[in-house]
Amino acid sequence: MALIHLKIVTPQGQFFDADAQRVMVRTTGGDVAILPHHIDYSAALAEVGQARVTDANGQIRRGEVQGGLLHVSNDDVQVITNHFRWKDE
Amino acid sequence: MAGASMKDIKLRIRSVESTMQITKAMQLVASSKLRGARARMEASKPYMKVARTAVWDIALHNTGAQSHYVIPREIRQRCYIVIAGDRGLAGSYNANMFKRIEWDSRDAMCCVIPIGRKAIEYYSHGRMSIITSAEKVEGLTLEACGDIARRILESYDAGEYDEIVLAYTSFVSVLLQKTKLKPLLPLDVRDAPERTSRQMLCEPGADALLKDFLPQYLAGLIYSAACDSFASEQAARRVAMDSATKNASEMIENLSLRYNRARQSSITQELTEIVAGAEY
Numbered sequence: 048m049a050l051i052h053l054k055i056v057t058p059q060g061q062f063f064d065a066d067a068q069r070v071m072v073r074t075t076g077g078d079v080a081i082l083p084h085h086i087d088y089s090a091a092l093a094e095v096g097q098a099r100v101t102d103a104n105g106q107i108r109r110g111e112v113q114g115g116l117l118h119v120s121n122d123d124v125q126v127i128t129n130h131f132r133w134k135d136e
Numbered sequence: 137m138a139g140a141s142m143k144d145i146k147l148r149i150r151s152v153e154s155t156m157q158i159t160k161a162m163q164l165v166a167s168s169k170l171r172g173a174r175a176r177m178e179a180s181k182p183y184m185k186v187a188r189t190a191v192w193d194i195a196l197h198n199t200g201a202q203s204h205y206v207i208p209r210e211i212r213q214r215c216y217i218v219i220a221g222d223r224g225l226a227g228s229y230n231a232n233m234f235k236r237i238e239w240d241s242r243d244a245m246c247c248v249i250p251i252g253r254k255a256i257e258y259y260s261h262g263r264m265s266i267i268t269s270a271e272k273v274e275g276l277t278l279e280a281c282g283d284i285a286r287r288i289l290e291s292y293d294a295g296e297y298d299e300i301v302l303a304y305t306s307f308v309s310v311l312l313q314k315t316k317l318k319p320l321l322p323l324d325v326r327d328a329p330e331r332t333s334r335q336m337l338c339e340p341g342a343d344a345l346l347k348d349f350l351p352q353y354l355a356g357l358i359y360s361a362a363c364d365s366f367a368s369e370q371a372a373r374r375v376a377m378d379s380a381t382k383n384a385s386e387m388i389e390n391l392s393l394r395y396n397r398a399r400q401s402s403i404t405q406e407l408t409e410i411v412a413g414a415e416y
Contacts, residue, residue, distance in 0.1 A: 058356045060179035087336035091348045118190040
């Protein structure tokens with residue numbers, strides 16, 4: 048099965064760096080889900096929003112995102128944000 | 137006579153000893169702070185790499201490199217963001233930075249945004265005017281960096297400066313730190329890799345996206361440079377205080393030797409006097 052490589056980074060550290068099935072984040076235009084083979088894409092993230100990551104095993108994790116940028120380039124997906132926090136931590 | 141000199145030497149030994157205690161304590165503090173600072177510095181590295189590539193992608197391949205954030209202007213007014221230390225006694229850490237800026241800033245009108253108390257002190261009576269400043273490098277928050285970033289972007293948009301340069305000290309190892317000048321604006325795209333893949337979709341528009349993300353990106357750059365500089369400062373202080381402690385213990389050794397010699401010679405003299413007195 049095709050996977051995306053997802054990175055979630057903030058200036059304070061990296062929170063995710065692994066393969067994933069899909070990621071859903073809130074951009075300024077609304078919620079966006081990125082699946083494998085997505086076109087190269089950049090979008091501004093909403094000031095406050097939720098990220099939903101479905102990892103390679105199908106487990107879903109949620110996190111809080113505070114602004115930033117979503118960048119997709121050749122199945123490398125990057126969530127670049129100021130603050131990030133996993134909800135289950 | 138010998139007694140007085142013995143007393144002098146003893147006093148000197150004591151004063152060197154107390155200095156050594158201070159340098160030793162500073163060295164220990166610096167090494168423990170260095171550990172935390174290095175961890176923060178390492179944590180900020182992935183962000184820099186990822187964010188830089190993303191900005192390059194947007195700036196170069198979607199605005200056709202025509203954005204005014206990319207096109208270099210003729211440099212009349214340059215703005216330096218100088219990150220130096222909060223305190224002294226860190227070897228040549230602060231001096232190196234100021235010297236580098238003096239050297240680099242000869243060719244244009246310059247103004248400065250000092251970060252760190254030593255930098256503020258240095259630039260408060262120089263030829264460069266201060267735009268804004270941040271008092272502390274230690275514990276500099278992302279929010280404070282964001283304020284600075286927004287400020288410089290506004291001025292850059294208004295054409296007040298033609299170039300913005302970030303000056304910081306990069307931590308290579310505990311023994312080696314390098315001062316670095318990194319152009320923030322216009323965006324330095326010389327190292328950008330050639331993008332081979334297809335057209336890219338930007339929401340909302342490449343220009344808007346760039347305008348929206350740049351303040352955060354610059355804040356992140358300043359923040360990570362501050363982490364880097366702080367680690368360098370602690371490393372520089374640790375090395376400086378280590379050699380100060382070594383020098384002090386060497387001095388104490390020499391002084392003790394002199395003290396013992398003086399003591400021995402005074403005893404010998406007394407003995408000679410007694411023996412000489414007994415012979416008659």
